[in-house]
Amino acid sequence: QADAAVLELPPRDGATPGIAVAIDCNGRRVAADPYRGTIETVLECAANLACAGALPLGVTNCLNFGNPEKPHVAWQLSESVRGLGDACRGVGVPVVGGNVSLYNEGPDGPIYPTPVVGVVGWLPDPARAAGLAFAREGDQIALVGHFEPALPGSELERLAGALASGLPAVDVERHARAQAAVRDLVRRGAVSSAHDVADGGLAVALAECCIAGGIGARVELTAGGPLDRLFGEGPGGTVISAPAATIEELHARSPDVPLARLGEVRGDALEIAAAGARLRIQVADLKTAHQQAIPDLLG
Numbered sequence: 001q002a003d004a005a006v007l008e009l010p011p012r013d014g015a016t017p018g019i020a021v022a023i024d025c026n027g028r029r030v031a032a033d034p035y036r037g038t039i040e041t042v043l044e045c046a047a048n049l050a051c052a053g054a055l056p057l058g059v060t061n062c063l064n065f066g067n068p069e070k071p072h073v074a075w076q077l078s079e080s081v082r083g084l085g086d087a088c089r090g091v092g093v094p095v096v097g098g099n100v101s102l103y104n105e106g107p108d109g110p111i112y113p114t115p116v117v118g119v120v121g122w123l124p125d126p127a128r129a130a131g132l133a134f135a136r137e138g139d140q141i142a143l144v145g146h147f148e149p150a151l152p153g154s155e156l157e158r159l160a161g162a163l164a165s166g167l168p169a170v171d172v173e174r175h176a177r178a179q180a181a182v183r184d185l186v187r188r189g190a191v192s193s194a195h196d197v198a199d200g201g202l203a204v205a206l207a208e209c210c211i212a213g214g215i216g217a218r219v220e221l222t223a224g225g226p227l228d229r230l231f232g233e234g235p236g237g238t239v240i241s242a243p244a245a246t247i248e249e250l251h252a253r254s255p256d257v258p259l260a261r262l263g264e265v266r267g268d269a270l271e272i273a274a275a276g277a278r279l280r281i282q283v284a285d286l287k288t289a290h291q292q293a294i295p296d297l298l299g
Contacts, residue, residue: 015125020054022046022119026199027112029233032153033167034076038083038115039090040167043175043235045119046091047196050179051238052129053186054121059088061098061117066110068102076113084115090172093119130186132195133212139192139241139265141206141217144250145178146171146258147197149232155200156231168234175236181254182238190246192265197237203230205239207270210283211290216267221274229274241265 022045030037046056063080066073088095104111123129134141151157152164185191193213197205202221210217221229239262240247251259270286272279 015127018123018126020049020052020121020123020126020129022048022121023116024048025114025116027114028158028163029153029167030076030080030115031112032164034079034113035083036167036170037113037153038080038117039087039170039172040235041115041117042084042087042091042119043170043172043179044196044198045117046093046176046179047182047198047235047238049119049121050183051132051186051194051196052121052123053125053183054123054129055183056091056093056119056121058096059084059093059098059117059119060096061115063098063100064104064111064114064116065100065102066105066113070110073110073113080113080115084117087172091176124187128187128189130191130194131212132209133193134209134215134217134241134265135192135213136241137215137266140244140247141219141239141241141262141264142247142250143197143202143260143262144182144238144240144257145236146174147202147234147237149197149201149228149234149237151228151232154231154233155204156227170235177254178236178238178257181250181257182240184253185240185242185246185250190249191240191242193239193241195239197233197239199233201231201233202237202239203272205237206272207281207286207290209239209241210270211287213265214283214287215265216269216271216283217263218266218271219263219273221262221272226274226277230272 024044025041065077068074153167269280269282
């Protein structure tokens, strides 16, 4: 199947093909729900490849867990492996290798269940990989995919000192179709940037795009509660920036893939309006906070 897909999407004339690699796992979300958290891990890697224009070809893994002689840890491991299999079948990519690291425990108990997943993908033309940076003032910003953010399992929940029990259900195949639409746009050089929504939610993804590009954005969120929309997490959302005509083309070519217009790339600050409230932060201040996070934690 992978070979056929590569033949259908050959590199353009003169291009030197390459590979893309993504490695990921959010142990907190796997701890909240080992089955669905592991599915999300595979989807996160596949989304990263789609944003680069790469088609997933193979998966490897390192399954890091506590003492499997304990029933709860054994259950976590079993559910995680089940999720890994279901996710890979849904995305259409084989597991070609992997290993386990067990008995990872200390005086306070086991580590979070952490099935680290690595995915390698085929990249016909690395020069067309868009990157996450907002790059062109006046570009339209849109959110592509079946993104249904929720606070359980999120970074905001962690800051509140809580850990959810369970995560929302995941439809792997519909997420894979949305990723294919993003991958096609990137491969054609139609977008200025593409960045999946991950840890921290949509607000963090937008901030990362602004920081990387050194340019601001004006965004308006019209549905849902502000905390869920800004900081809720879940698989399936990709922030793209592109000319308005590209956004219209995507909607016409893939009408079954949700697309929400968020705003435009503009100015020197990230401005977000949601539920009657407004947030405005200078890109320079976002960059300082981003760069100083670890030094500040170290004191």
